[in-house]
Amino acid sequence: xxxxxxxxxxxxxxxxxxxxxxxxxxxxxxxxxxxxxxxxxxxxxxxxxxxxxxxxxxxxxxxxxxxxxxxxxxxxxxxxxxxxxxxxxxxxxx
Numbered sequence: 001x002x003x004x005x006x007x008x009x010x011x012x013x014x015x016x017x018x019x020x021x022x023x024x025x026x027x028x029x030x031x032x033x034x035x036x037x038x039x040x041x042x043x044x045x046x047x048x049x050x051x052x053x054x055x056x057x058x059x060x061x062x063x064x065x066x067x068x069x070x071x072x073x074x075x076x077x078x079x080x081x082x083x084x085x086x087x088x089x090x091x092x093x094x
Contacts, residue, residue, distance in 0.1 A: 009054055015062040019070055022054040031075050033085050051076060059089055066091045
């Protein structure tokens with residue numbers, strides 16, 4: 001049997017039009033994404049996955065409407081760069 005771990009995340013619901021990313025004070029989140037060969041990839045370090053998890057929790061637990069989306073650049077940086085990913089809330093029927 002593995003180790004039991006708990007996670008508590010308190011946040012302010014900014015829906016329906018805004019979402020804020022949770023960054024570490026050290027700004028050490030690494031996030032990479034793209035398409036290579038016939039496969040899409042999403043790679044991150046632990047801090048990057050934690051930041052994504054917090055974003056996903058906000059989008060799933062708040063009152064965002066279907067179609068709400070946000071754009072992320074690599075390392076949660078500038079979305080005017082070469083790579084940008086769109087993360088959208090879709091309808092359950094899609």
